[in-house]
Amino acid sequence: MRVHLLKSLPVVFLLAACAQPTTQTPYFDSGAVAQEEAVQRAYAARGQQMLNTPFTPQELSAMEQRLAMHASRIVNAGQLLCDKMGRDPATCTYTIRLSTDDQENLNAYADGEEIFITPPMMRFVDTDDKLGTVLAHEYAHNIMGHVSAKKRNAMAGMAVGALADMLAATQGYDTRGTFSEMGVNHGLRAFSPDFEREADYVGLYVMALAQYDIAEAPKLWREMTAADPEGAFLTGSHPSNPERYLLLDHTKNEIVHKVRSGHLLVPNLRPEQG
Numbered sequence: 001m002r003v004h005l006l007k008s009l010p011v012v013f014l015l016a017a018c019a020q021p022t023t024q025t026p027y028f029d030s031g032a033v034a035q036e037e038a039v040q041r042a043y044a045a046r047g048q049q050m051l052n053t054p055f056t057p058q059e060l061s062a063m064e065q066r067l068a069m070h071a072s073r074i075v076n077a078g079q080l081l082c083d084k085m086g087r088d089p090a091t092c093t094y095t096i097r098l099s100t101d102d103q104e105n106l107n108a109y110a111d112g113e114e115i116f117i118t119p120p121m122m123r124f125v126d127t128d129d130k131l132g133t134v135l136a137h138e139y140a141h142n143i144m145g146h147v148s149a150k151k152r153n154a155m156a157g158m159a160v161g162a163l164a165d166m167l168a169a170t171q172g173y174d175t176r177g178t179f180s181e182m183g184v185n186h187g188l189r190a191f192s193p194d195f196e197r198e199a200d201y202v203g204l205y206v207m208a209l210a211q212y213d214i215a216e217a218p219k220l221w222r223e224m225t226a227a228d229p230e231g232a233f234l235t236g237s238h239p240s241n242p243e244r245y246l247l248l249d250h251t252k253n254e255i256v257h258k259v260r261s262g263h264l265l266v267p268n269l270r271p272e273q274g
C-alpha cells in the first residue's frame, strides 16, 4: 500500500498542476483552423514571393502602367501645393520612374530632378494609398530641395575637413584626406533625419491634395517594420519607423482639421519663414 501511494504521487501532482481554464474560451475544430491557416500561409507566401520571385517582363510593364497613372496624380498635386505655397508650379514638376537598375531593394528615392521606385517596393505597396504615400514622400524631397541642400552641407563639411587635413600636414601628419572624408560624411548626414521628417510632413500634404486616403499613410510604417524588422528601429540617416508613424499620424490630424475648418491646405512654416 505504501509503495502504491508513492508510485501514484507524481500523477496526483500532475493532475493538480493541470488547472483548467475558468472562462468560456472558444475552441475551434481543425477544419476552421485549417481554413485560417490557408489565409495565413497565403500571407507568408506573399512575403516570400515579394522577396524571392524574379520580375517577369510582363510584371515590370504592368508596374510601369500602374506607376504612370499614379505619377500624374502626384505631379498635379505637387504643382498644386507649390502654387498654394506661392511658388511657380512649373518649378515643382518632376518625372517619376520605375528603377531598372535596382531590382533587389525595397526602396524609393529622389535625386532632385527625378523620382525612382524599385520593383520590390512596387510589389510591396499593394494598394493605391500605400503607393501614394511613398511617391508623395519622394516628391516632397524634390519640392523642398533636399538633394541640393545635402550637397551644400557635404561641400561645407569637406571644406572644414580639408582645413583640418592641411593643419595636420603643417604639423607633419599625413592624414590622407581623412578629415575631408569625415567632413563630407558629416555634411551628408547632418540634416538627413530632419529632411526625412520634412519629406514625411510635406509629403502628406501632397498625398492629401492628390486625393489619396491619408489615414492609410501611418500604417505603411507598421507594414515596413514587418517587412524589415532589422532596419525599423535604427536611427541615423532616417528617423525610426515608430517615430515616422507618429509624425504621419499627427500630420494626418493637422490636415483633417484644416480641411474641416476651411484653412489653406499648405504645410505650417516656421515663424521666421512665415
Ligand SMILES: [Zn+2]
Pocket (backbone or CB within 6 Å): 137, 138, 141, 196, 199
Ligand atoms: Zn526620404
